[in-house]
Amino acid sequence: MSSSFGTLFRVSTFGESHGIGVGAVVDGCPPNLELSEADIQPQLDRRRPGQSDLTTPRQEADRVAILSGVENGLTLGTPIGLLVRNKDQRPGDYGEMSQVPRPSHADYTYQVKYGIRASSGGGRSSARETIGRVAAGAIAEKVLRQFWGVEIVAWVSSIGSVRCGEVDVETLDRRQVDAHITRCPDPEAAERMAETVREVRDAADSIGGVVSCVCRNVPAGWGEPVFDKLEAELARAMLSLPATKGFEIGSGFAGTELLGSQHNDPFVARQGRLGTLTNHAGGVLGGISSGEPLLFRVAFKPVATIGKSQRTVDFAGKSATLEAKGRHDPCVVPRAVPIVETMAALVLVDAALRQQARQL
Amino acid sequence: MSSSFGTLFRVSTFGESHGIGVGAVVDGCPPNLELSEADIQPQLDRRRPGQSDLTTPRQEADRVAILSGVENGLTLGTPIGLLVRNKDQRPGDYGEMSQVPRPSHADYTYQVKYGIRASSGGGRSSARETIGRVAAGAIAEKVLRQFWGVEIVAWVSSIGSVRCGEVDVETLDRRQVDAHITRCPDPEAAERMAETVREVRDAADSIGGVVSCVCRNVPAGWGEPVFDKLEAELARAMLSLPATKGFEIGSGFAGTELLGSQHNDPFVARQGRLGTLTNHAGGVLGGISSGEPLLFRVAFKPVATIGKSQRTVDFAGKSATLEAKGRHDPCVVPRAVPIVETMAALVLVDAALRQQARQL
Amino acid sequence: MSSSFGTLFRVSTFGESHGIGVGAVVDGCPPNLELSEADIQPQLDRRRPGQSDLTTPRQEADRVAILSGVENGLTLGTPIGLLVRNKDQRPGDYGEMSQVPRPSHADYTYQVKYGIRASSGGGRSSARETIGRVAAGAIAEKVLRQFWGVEIVAWVSSIGSVRCGEVDVETLDRRQVDAHITRCPDPEAAERMAETVREVRDAADSIGGVVSCVCRNVPAGWGEPVFDKLEAELARAMLSLPATKGFEIGSGFAGTELLGSQHNDPFVARQGRLGTLTNHAGGVLGGISSGEPLLFRVAFKPVATIGKSQRTVDFAGKSATLEAKGRHDPCVVPRAVPIVETMAALVLVDAALRQQARQL
Amino acid sequence: MSSSFGTLFRVSTFGESHGIGVGAVVDGCPPNLELSEADIQPQLDRRRPGQSDLTTPRQEADRVAILSGVENGLTLGTPIGLLVRNKDQRPGDYGEMSQVPRPSHADYTYQVKYGIRASSGGGRSSARETIGRVAAGAIAEKVLRQFWGVEIVAWVSSIGSVRCGEVDVETLDRRQVDAHITRCPDPEAAERMAETVREVRDAADSIGGVVSCVCRNVPAGWGEPVFDKLEAELARAMLSLPATKGFEIGSGFAGTELLGSQHNDPFVARQGRLGTLTNHAGGVLGGISSGEPLLFRVAFKPVATIGKSQRTVDFAGKSATLEAKGRHDPCVVPRAVPIVETMAALVLVDAALRQQARQL
Secondary structure, three states, X not given: OOOEEOOOOEEEEEOOOOOXXXXXXXXXXXXXXXXXXXXXXXXHHHHOOOOOOOOOOOOOOOOEEEXXXXXXXXXXXXXXXXXXXXXXXXXXXXXXXXXXXXXXXXXXXXXXXXXXXXXXXXXXXXXXXXXXXXXHHHHHHHHHXXXXXXXXXXXXXXXXXXXXXOOOOOOOOHHHHHOOOOOOOOHHHHHHHHHHHHHHHHOOOOEOXXXXXXXXXXXXXXXXXHHHOHHHHHHHHHHOOOOEEEEEEOOOOHHHHOEHHHHOOOEEEEOOEEEXXXXXXXXXXXXXXXXXXXXXXXEEOOOOOOOOOEEEEOOOOOEEEEOOOOOOOOXXXXXXXXXXXXXXXXXHHHHHHHHHOOOO | OOOEEXXXXXXXXXXXXXXXXXXXXXXXXXXXXXOOHHHHHHHHHHHOOOOOOOOOOOXXXXXXXXXXXXXXXXXXXXXXXXXXXXXXXXXXXXXXXXXXXXXXXXXXXXXXXXXXXXXXXXXXXXXXXXXXXXXXXXXHHHHXXXXXXXXXXXXXXXXXXEXXXXXXXXXXXXHHHHOOOOOOOOHHHHHHHHHHHHHHHHOOOOEOEEEEEEEEOOOOOOOOOHHHOHHHHHHHHHHOOOOEEEEEEOOOOHHHHOEHHHHOOOEEEEOOEEEEOOOOOOXXXXXXXXXXXXXXXXXXXXXXXXXXXXXEEOOOOOXXXXXXXXXXXXXXXXXXXXXXXXHHHHHHHHXXXXXXXXXX | OOOEEOOOOEEEEEOOOOOXXXXXXXXXXXXXXXXXXXXXXXXXXXXXXXXXXOOOOOOOOOOEEEOOOEEOOEEOOOOEEEEEEOOOOOHHHHHHHHHOOOOOOOHHHHHHHHOOOOOOOOHHHOHHHHHHHHXXXXXXXXXXXXXXOOEEEEEEEEEOOEEOOOOOOOOOOHHHHHOOOOOOOOHHHHHHHHHHHHHHHHOOOOEOEEEEEEEEOOOOOOOOOHHHOHHHHHHHHHHOOOOEEEEEEOOOOHHXXXXXXXXXXXXXXXXXXXXXXXXXXXXXXXXEEOOOOEEEEEEEOOOOOOOOOEEEEOOOOOEEEEOOOOOOOOOOHHHHHHHHHHHHHHHHHHHHHHHHOOOO | OOOEEOOOOEEEEEOOOOOOEEEEEEEOOOOOOEOOHHHHHHHHHHHOOOOOOOOOOOOOOOOEEEOOOEEOOEEOOOOEEEEEEOOOXXXXXXXXHHHOOOOOOOHHHHHHHHOOOOOOOOHHHOHHHHHHHHHHHHHHHHHHHHHHOOEEEEEEEEEOOEEOOOOOOOOOOHHHHHOOOOOOOOHHHHHHHHHHHHHHHHOOOOEOEEEEEEEEOOXXXXXXXXXXXXXXXXXXXHHOOOOEXXXXXXXXXXXXXXXXXXXXXXXXXXXXXXXXXXXXOOOEEOOEEOOOOEEEEEEEOOOOOOOOOEEEEOOOOOEEEEOOOOOOOOOOHHHHXXXXXXXXXXXXXXXXXXXXXXXX
């Protein structure tokens, strides 16, 4: 049951990296929404490997098929089955690793938890697992856009120690983000990031980074207080992504050094509602959206699979040396951008429907 | 339903800050566990205000009563009702604020979400809401200790820009943490923190900080992959606490600057299991506990209620000035320590029971 | 977690029959609803023992107190804590039974399941557990009445082999039902039922019966297809009540003997919607309300506790004889009437809110 | 979210009758279980149409494919994707009905609920929706058999007014049930049932019936008290099946006419546990399995689709006449037998895992 997400808009994913395919079932999508594979494929394309020389050279087409829940281009309100068949299966590639759990991978913990694990690749712990999410998230985004005009844009705000400059979060769009293969909208920083990634790649190593995200036009009132606060659901959603190690919203960790008189966001009158002069809150107050843009950041560790030789031990505890032979991303954050957007969309659409149930 | 947490060990909290009382119902506690109010009161005492001159001078005894689920000192396996009556109700104190939503508080968002809000204090958005959690968490901790020997210790790792020095996470205990009123186990830093808080308090201001937490003796194999990863549940739990703005596990945001070859934790043989030489992972791999200590940090913003005069607007959008009259914490993090432990315990006990269901 | 019910309007109950009290937490109640104890007490009064010579002579006042979620007579949208303190505790009464599991009671199964059980009375398996439900259900009923005009009326349709005559389900109200102590609205049958119960009571025995229920003004469109069909949720709700052994909706078991051409309900035009000429369906089609009255029946077995001597065995398997000393209902169905209404209300209010979430 | 069932062993189904396919995702299946399509196909074969002249002549092969969660013949503990492609799509067949909601079908209620419905056949309200359940249920049955030796056998106990004679529920097996095309294990009654169905079929009509079910070797202690009682979950599961109108367990409605002294099941010593002399309870006490066989019955109404001409109205309320042209079952109960077994298995496996979580 750990592969389901959401209360009213519920996504259940399935699929191993080297099995027949990966996919999702989306239950609770509003009926009468225009929907086809063409609404879903773009985010899958932004996610797939092989988009530039910064990512793994693996080529995966990742074509989605809608199995149910849509007829004549309209959603029926019933579960939407989504399937992406695995193309580039090479079970053999990983064979030699099977006796040695890869450091900082989930081989060891899956084996302990289940007493078994997928023989090739990461199985469910592989990044391919996110394909089902991205397909579902594209539907969530469409619902959010159509009924509330919500816009979600993520971008790469750092790779290693290279930081993106100031970004105008009121206007940033995906075209600007995608203008550079790093998905960093600051051209100068983007170039330095690309350079960093190439260096790391050539050293058969990997490097981490941070993805930032803004959600605009989220009405005030979304998010359920106490345990299901909007920021809590976002944090959970982001930390459920492979390779993530941190989440912050608004002022985040830096805000802990501020005084209350500096950090508090004074209210100001906006058209028909209240806004805030500053947005240290990151768009949430008490777990509920305030009407200001949601702003959060997600930390991604360096990819665990590296070509460099690593000293470790095998499952029996005997010394071993690992050198990954496969084709791997030296830096995952450019491809993580649509995945972060996806999880934001899944959180928001569920919050929206839960609040909708109160509009009696 | 947003006031419930957990799948098999489920806590449902209730209560406003200025109503009759606050409490919780704990469903799914294992039967035949020795339990009385004496097991619960200590964490409530560590959480309550008025413990030192660094916290609000409000005196709240916060005595818990067990209403059900326990007989002759043993749990029955049935829901445990917990009630803490509110003593220090002063609805009048907040009266004048009612037309002006307090900046960086939830007054505005509750009003928009529900079309109504508690007339005094924060209602459910008040820190008093955490009392029900802490009572429930004390039970969770007892279960974890008794069946698995799990130890959970949180401490203050920074206040403003004052940082706690190195801490031995293998041995740190609550006695050491409580040795200083700041709950920072580094005596020298603790003194500087206390000084900072007093300065801030005297300036009628507030300041934020970071709480760190270690969970020891968590067996490998807890946590449910994909959406319910252990780190995802921890992130959600922590961001569900009032005033939190960030969460990081293991290397966190700093880890994004490392290379994979630096960040990867090589496996080593331990007695009957594998451990890791380093613990950048923070005790989780692929959402599952690795057997290494869980290590995470939570960012708390400066308390929003300050005595200092603030320019803002009222609900109608008209300019207004606010000066809090009440008795408030200049810094919440010392009292947040048991609350962070509480949420960690609630996450872990649920993960433990979910994994237990697999021991066929 | 088995003590929670509902997705958006969620009730969590707690409390043993001989502990401090019983109660519930209602999460998800719409805000701004006028609510006080006076809205809840009447159904508790209809449920309590000691109302006539047909029920147990135990006198339990069962006064409800609202602990949270309501301020100045209005719901806040936050969890509503409800508590009824136990008055008539006599732990001693049951002492002698403790070595002998009462036949057709839950003593044995609780002991096996939990390895412990409440020492007095039924604990959670007692009919007192329904108090928390009834209190919550009264709130649900108020929501249903206020926003949709829903009317729920249950009545006793049989006791033993005495059957209630034809009832006009379009107009039947609670006043008519309560006109006779049996809660059978057919005066002649009611008298014979009362006679039956008195005979059974005097023989230190007990007898079963059937409660029927109609829900009027339920709009078409409530109920979630597939697993959460409206009739499925009603069946679950009713079979979750102590002493129930059956549920049927519309034509029920008798309908299995009809031909399709007899059983099908032809559609007819009603004002602005379609109705049906007959209502063998009982108001649901494919798990969704049709706009016709919901009609269902619930079977209650004879109360298990009887004064008559019973041959059985003790927990060790040794022969034993039981003679209940306490004060018990010879027939539970008159008091079950408000409890059936309660569960219907809890099912409907949740279905209503879930459908409301689709009104985009 | 209404297409999901279960807490720890969770099934999510998808698919319309005339779309690409139907299927399910099973999350929470224990790892290391031998599993292949060959474990699932037999129950799908028992469910499919075209098995005899008593069912619809439609031929649907209904071959299942496992998409994920199984590798080298063993379950991985991860979600098991299951897909059955629709073969016999004839969207045209139903075209003419689209303006006229079929009486006692879900056309009208789906249209009101969603504002749209599948253009052909029943979509999600079709009996084809149960294919995903049956596939999932076959896995549940294998888990139950392997770890606890649970045996589930359902049979036809009546069609119309023809009743099956006494059945030995301790020994009845599926071979005996399948010996006759009616799935009634009483040969003489079976012949009369077949005759009845043929008469009804030749009259272009339909008829209802009752399916009974026994679950043996269910250990004492399964089922969660209060709202998730075992009988409540069974009732919900059965009433979630298309065309069901009633559920009873043990003595059911007939038991309401008994005295307590007749109905109570005296305990007797069995090997190492207590049993009961009689089993009016149907294997449950207080919502928890007692160790005695579970015994319940499910009422199926006559199939709504009949060839006979029916007077009704169209969606606009205008008079219309309907005559189904398709190929339909005159009586659904023989094919319902494996579906009832399926739902029993889904309930029991979830109860088993929930109880397993208590075995600390």
